[in-house]
Amino acid sequence: MKHTISVLVENKFGTLNRVAAMFSARGFNLESISIGETEDKEISRMTIVTRGDDMIISQILKQLNRLIDTIKVNDLTHKPHIARELLLMTLKLDKSQQREIFELINVFKGKVVDIKQKSITIEVIGSPDKINTAIDLFRPFGIKEIARSGTVALNRGEG
Amino acid sequence: MHKSGQTMNGSEIFFECLRREKVDYIFGYPGGALLKVYETLYDVKDIKHILVRHEQGATHMAEGYARATGKPGVVLVTSGPGATNTVTGISNAYMDSSPMVVFTGQVPSTLIGNDAFQEADIVGITRPITKHNFLVKDVKDMALTIRKAFYLATQGRPGPVLVDLPKDVLNSECVFNWPENVEIRGFKPTIKGHENQIRKAAKIIARAKRPLLYIGGGVVAAEAAEELGKLATSQDIPVTMTLQGLGAFPGGSPLNMGMLGMHGTYWANQAINDCDVLIAVGARFDDRVTGKVDTFATHAFKIHNDIDPTNIDKNVKVDLPVVGDSKHFLRTLLESLPKAREDRSPWLRQIETWREQCPLGYSIDEKSLKTEFVIDEVSKQTAGNAVVTTDVGQHQMWTAQYYKFEKPRSIITSGGLGTMGYGLPAAIGAAFGVQDRPVVLFCGDGGFMMNVQELVTAVHYKLPVKIFLINNNFLGMVRQWQELFHQEKYSFTDLQNSNPDFIRVAEAFGCKAMRAANPAEAKQAIDEALAYNEGPVFVEFQVVKKDMVFPMVPAGASISEMLLDRLNPKTMV
Numbered sequence: 001m002k003h004t005i006s007v008l009v010e011n012k013f014g015t016l017n018r019v020a021a022m023f024s025a026r027g028f029n030l031e032s033i034s035i036g037e038t039e040d041k042e043i044s045r046m047t048i049v050t051r052g053d054d055m056i057i058s059q060i061l062k063q064l065n066r067l068i069d070t071i072k073v074n075d076l077t078h079k080p081h082i083a084r085e086l087l088l089m090t091l092k093l094d095k096s097q098q099r100e101i102f103e104l105i106n107v108f109k110g111k112v113v114d115i116k117q118k119s120i121t122i123e124v125i126g127s128p129d130k131i132n133t134a135i136d137l138f139r140p141f142g143i144k145e146i147a148r149s150g151t152v153a154l155n156r157g158e159g
Numbered sequence: 160m161h162k163s164g165q166t167m168n169g170s171e172i173f174f175e176c177l178r179r180e181k182v183d184y185i186f187g188y189p190g191g192a193l194l195k196v197y198e199t200l201y202d203v204k205d206i207k208h209i210l211v212r213h214e215q216g217a218t219h220m221a222e223g224y225a226r227a228t229g230k231p232g233v234v235l236v237t238s239g240p241g242a243t244n245t246v247t248g249i250s251n252a253y254m255d256s257s258p259m260v261v262f263t264g265q266v267p268s269t270l271i272g273n274d275a276f277q278e279a280d281i282v283g284i285t286r287p288i289t290k291h292n293f294l295v296k297d298v299k300d301m302a303l304t305i306r307k308a309f310y311l312a313t314q315g316r317p318g319p320v321l322v323d324l325p326k327d328v329l330n331s332e333c334v335f336n337w338p339e340n341v342e343i344r345g346f347k348p349t350i351k352g353h354e355n356q357i358r359k360a361a362k363i364i365a366r367a368k369r370p371l372l373y374i375g376g377g378v379v380a381a382e383a384a385e386e387l388g389k390l391a392t393s394q395d396i397p398v399t400m401t402l403q404g405l406g407a408f409p410g411g412s413p414l415n416m417g418m419l420g421m422h423g424t425y426w427a428n429q430a431i432n433d434c435d436v437l438i439a440v441g442a443r444f445d446d447r448v449t450g451k452v453d454t455f456a457t458h459a460f461k462i463h464n465d466i467d468p469t470n471i472d473k474n475v476k477v478d479l480p481v482v483g484d485s486k487h488f489l490r491t492l493l494e495s496l497p498k499a500r501e502d503r504s505p506w507l508r509q510i511e512t513w514r515e516q517c518p519l520g521y522s523i524d525e526k527s528l529k530t531e532f533v534i535d536e537v538s539k540q541t542a543g544n545a546v547v548t549t550d551v552g553q554h555q556m557w558t559a560q561y562y563k564f565e566k567p568r569s570i571i572t573s574g575g576l577g578t579m580g581y582g583l584p585a586a587i588g589a590a591f592g593v594q595d596r597p598v599v600l601f602c603g604d605g606g607f608m609m610n611v612q613e614l615v616t617a618v619h620y621k622l623p624v625k626i627f628l629i630n631n632n633f634l635g636m637v638r639q640w641q642e643l644f645h646q647e648k649y650s651f652t653d654l655q656n657s658n659p660d661f662i663r664v665a666e667a668f669g670c671k672a673m674r675a676a677n678p679a680e681a682k683q684a685i686d687e688a689l690a691y692n693e694g695p696v697f698v699e700f701q702v703v704k705k706d707m708v709f710p711m712v713p714a715g716a717s718i719s720e721m722l723l724d725r726l727n728p729k730t731m732v
Contacts, residue, residue, distance in 0.1 A: 010345060018286055025287050055472060062469040068291040068311060070345045 002031070003057050004083055004153050007046040007064055008072040011037060015069045019046065022067060028052065028060050032150030043071065047083075047152045049128075080156040086149040087124045087131045088113070092142035101141055108134050119144060163336050169298045169329035170199040173262070176305040177206055179337055182233050184209055184224060184591050186217035190237020191277055192264025195329045209591065209620065212612040214241050216584040218248020219610070222257045223588025226571045227546050227598075229382065231258035231312045232588065238264040239277030242323075243284065247578060249319045250288040254575025255403060256380060258317035260308050261285075267327040268296060282323050290318030295325070298333045303341070310341045315348025316467040317380055348466060352483030354491060360438070360462045360479055361495035367436035367460075369506045370396045373419065373448075376403030376574070377441015377465060378485045384408070384567040386489035387440070394496065395503040397510055399427040401442050402559055402574045410543050410563030416510065417519075420448035421712045422556040426513035428710075428718040431456050433509070439463045441485040444474040445575075454717035464488040517710065517723055519560055528677050528702045530554055530629045534561040536685050537599060537627065545597040545625075546589050548572065550582035550606030553635035556708045558601050580609025583626065587613060590622040597625060597689060604630045604658055614668040617695040625688045626670070626697045631704045632658055639707045643722075665697035676701040 009015045016035055023030040031049040038045050050060060057075070064073045076083070091101065093116070105112065105122055108130070114121035124134045128151055135146065167175065173196060177185070185208045189197045200208055211217040214236045221232025232252075236245055242263040252259045266275040282294045291311050293304045301324075308320040364370055378387055384407050391398050391414050398408040399416040408415055419427040431437070437459040442448070449455040452475055463470075463477040464485055471480040481488055521531040534557050537545070543565035549555040549572040564570055571589055573581040586600035607628055617624050634652040641649050665672035671691060675681040681700055688696045710721040 014282065014286070017283070021287055055476070059469065059473060062471075066467070066469050068343065068346050 001053075002049065002051050003060075003075055003077045004081065004151060005048045005050065005061065005064070006074045006076055006153055006155070007048060007070060008038070009035075009044050009046055010069040010071065011042050011044040012069060015044070016046070018067055018069060019048070019064065022063055023050070026059075026063060028056065034150040034152050036152075047150070049151050074155065076153050076155055081153050082156060083127055083151050083153040084125055085128050085131045085151050087134060088121060088147040089124070089135070089138060090114075090119050090121045090144040091138060092144060093118050093120045094141070097141055101138075104137060110134070165335050166332055167335045168195070168332045169301055169324070170195045172298065172301050172333075172335050173305070173324070173329065174199060174203050174206065175335060176302055176337070177233065180305070180309045181230075182206055185233045185235050186211055186220040186224070186588065187235030188214050188217060188237065188241060190241045190264060192238035192266060192326045193235070193329070195326070196235070196264070208235075209616065211584070212615050213610065214244035215248050215580070216587075216610050216613040216616065218245045218252065218259070218261065219578075219581050219584035220588030220591075220613075220616075221259050221261075222248065222252045222255075223548060223571050223585030224592040225252075225257045225259055225588075226585075227568055227589035228592035229380075229568065230592070231260055231309060231317075234259065234261040236261070236263055237277065238266055238281070239279045241277075242281040243279050246284065246288065247576075249285055249321065251573050251576045251578045251581060252319040253288045253290065255573065256317050256376065257319070258312040259319040260312050261319060261321045263321060263323050264329075265294070265323045265325040268325040269327065271325065281321065285321050288319070289321050292321035292323070294323040295328050298328050298331045301328065302336060303338050306338050306341050307343060311343070311346060315346070316377075349468070349482045350466075350484045350487060352464060352481040352488045352491065356479060356481045357488060357491045358495045360481065361492055362497065363436055363460055363462065363479070364394065364396075364438065364492070365497045365500040368501050368503070369430075369434045369509075370394070370436040370438065370503070371430050371434035371459070372396050372398040373431070373437055373439045373442055374398055374400045374404040374407050375440065375442025376401065378404060378407040378489075379441075379567045381441060381466070381485040382567070383441075383486035383489050386486060386493060390489055390493055393493075394500065395507060396438070397430060397507065399423070399430065401445065401448055402570070402572060404442060405559060406564035406567045406569040409565050411565065414507075418559045420445075420718065421450070421714075422560065422708050422710070423448075423718075424514075424519060424560070425517035425710050425721055425723065426510050428712070428721060429513045430510055432458070432719045434459045437461045439465075439477070440488065441465060443470045446474070449475060450712045450716055450718035450720075454719065523678055525679070526677055528675065528681055528700055529706055530557050530631075530700070530702050531561050531706075532678055533627065533629065533681055533685070533700050533702070534558055534601065536682055538562045540685055540689055541597055541599065543569075545569065545599045546571065546593050548582045548586040548589060548598070548600045550602035551577045551579050551636075552603050552606065553631075553639065553706070553708050554601045554603050554629040556636075560708075579606035582606060583610050583617075584613045586624045586626070587617050587620075587622055590617075590624050591620075598623070599625045599627060601627050601629060603635060604628065604632060604654055604661070605634045607661075611664065614665065614670055614695070614697075618669040621694040623692040624695045626665075626695055627688075628661060628697065628699045629702055630658070630661065630699050631702050631706065633704055635706075636708070642707070644713070661697075661699045670695050670697045672697040672699070674699045674701065
């Protein structure tokens with residue numbers, strides 16, 4: 001099954017490479033990986049989405065922990081957490097369909113970030129499921145290009 | 160020793176750090192990126208630099224030294240090809256968890272990434288085969304990085320660490336500050352195992368009718384042989400060991416069952432299948448040990464102690480894991496064992512029966528020589544007290560079967576990676592570390608040729624290494640598989656017509672050399688070689704070609720399905 005793992009790592013060159021290389025060297029599935037600085041400049045947070053049975057996931061968690069640059073590993077899958085992904089998508093813009101497109105953007109609480117005579121670029125932020133649904137529903141209008149950020153996730157606050 | 164607070168250049172800091180890490184030997188080879196370091200080394204008297212003839216040799220020597228002494232081995236090589244030549248040795252140390260610190264020179268930091276002369280991205284290349292690696296970008300970070308490198312190489316599960324040193328960093332100056340304490344946020348190995356888990360293990364062991372200890376190299380690394388001995392003898396628990404675990408328990412003990420797995424003893428593998436409690440300590444359930452995993456120790460409650468949590472449930476699902484140092488585990492286990500326990504004499508009798516049903520053995524005739532005889536004879540003449548290194552192949556498995564290792568840190572062999580050419584440099588490294596025990600190398604004709612250049616190193620430093628070449632003019636283990644599983648297509652494994660005259664080779668390097676082709680000659684040559692301590696001595700044993708290592712579990716089969724002898728006598732090449 002799909003797992004979302006949040007990893008705190010040292011913010012050093014080569015860290016992303018070490019993590020990604022561990023996945024490829026051990027034949028683990030790596031669906032998405034995203035990384036960015038945290039409130040502490042020396043630490044980055046990595047969000048990894050992967051798949052596997054319990055035995056594989058437990059190996060992934062242990063192998064991540066074993067890397068020297070890894071400070072903390074947290075499997076969010078069965079814990080209350082927030083997961084978001086950013087979608088940038090350029091669609092063909094046909095005047096006759098303009099209203100429908102804008103209605104759909106509203107449904108997904110999306111934003112228009114660029115608009116030209118023949119194309120429109122929108123952003124949608126949401127859970128990976130919502131992003132998938134958005135792509136499906138926008139597809140009939142003609143998708144020209146897509147960029148997805150991969151998931152970023154945090155556990156929910158306490159209290 | 161220089162004081163903290165002094166201004167020094169990078170090369171001086173380098174040696175000052177090694178001094179503080181109590182390094183006594185560096186295995187190295189100079190080159191352009193390291194000119195400043197070698198300039199400084201010229202006046203260094205307290206750290207001995209050993210000049211090797213190939214950087215791969217340096218890494219194996221460092222590992223041989225590390226495994227014989229328990230101290231980290233240190234390697235120093237130049238950038239580019241010097242660095243890439245260390246890759247096999249680093250990988251070997253990684254697979255066998257040997258502590259090692261490898262220093263590589265690097266092109267000046269301003270040229271990194273420009274495809275400069277003798278540049279290679281060695282940090283990138285070695286990322287998957289090191290425990291960790293570093294590129295020092297500023298001379299101010301050097302002392303702390305070296306401190307961290309030694310700390311990481313030796314603490315927790317040992318392993319190789321690489322430090323890449325750009326030429327300009329070695330040349331520039333800064334104030335030297337030695338960090339006494341080192342703190343690495345992401346590295347906190349669990350040393351003390353969970354006490355409740357260990358107490359639980361003790362209760363289960365006490366109730367076991369057919370317990371079995373399965374011991375790996377982790378027990379040797381943790382210096383836990385004494386605790387293991389106490390546990391086995393006080394509880395009447397037979398002990399079987401992996402290739403790397405050999406020596407952790409005395410070879411002469413009646414509880415010693417020898418090695419298990421692919422070329423393990425029949426009785427050890429039968430016992431694995433029949434035991435009710437399996438206590439795995441410092442071992443990782445390698446595929447050469449388990450055979451087909453689904454059928455491995457199916458009746459046993461499995462207790463597994465390892466310092467590396469990733470080894471738990473990696474290959475075999477266990478019932479009671481204890482992450483932690485093996486010495487702590489065994490000691491705590493001993494303290495927790497209840498007084499009353501099951502009687503194990505029926506179990507020990509059963510094992511004895513298996514041992515008698517299918518003992519290890521070989522035939523002797525006057526005219527031809529067998530490897531088993533050579534190893535057996537060396538074992539007897541050294542009373543199991545030598546430090547033995549091997550190459551990879553048939554002779555390695557025969558060494559595991561026939562040499563009766565009495566002490567830990569006695570077998571130094573490439574287990575995980577299976578590196579041909581490992582044995583000779585490893586023996587040289589071991590000989591620098593150990594002076595009070597004979598250092599013996601068993602190698603084959605194939606592997607010997609892979610790092611033959613290091614003979615010069617042994618001769619130059621007058622190391623009393625006993626080099627026992629087992630020559631069957633074949634890549635013996637590959638030949639064995641070709642015979643058994645590849646329709647006797649002996650494809651490119653026959654070296655008869657291309658092997659050199661080994662005696663002349665050894666003599667050309669300045670080594671004393673002898674040849675033996677039958678048991679009587681062999682006995683005498685071994686005797687003479689063991690008595691010769693002026694420098695290395697080389698003996699070529701011309702052994703029979705067709706010999707095969709038995710018993711054997713075919714790859715992928717269950718370890719109960721052992722081949723005990725040739726299925727059909729076949730025509731030999």
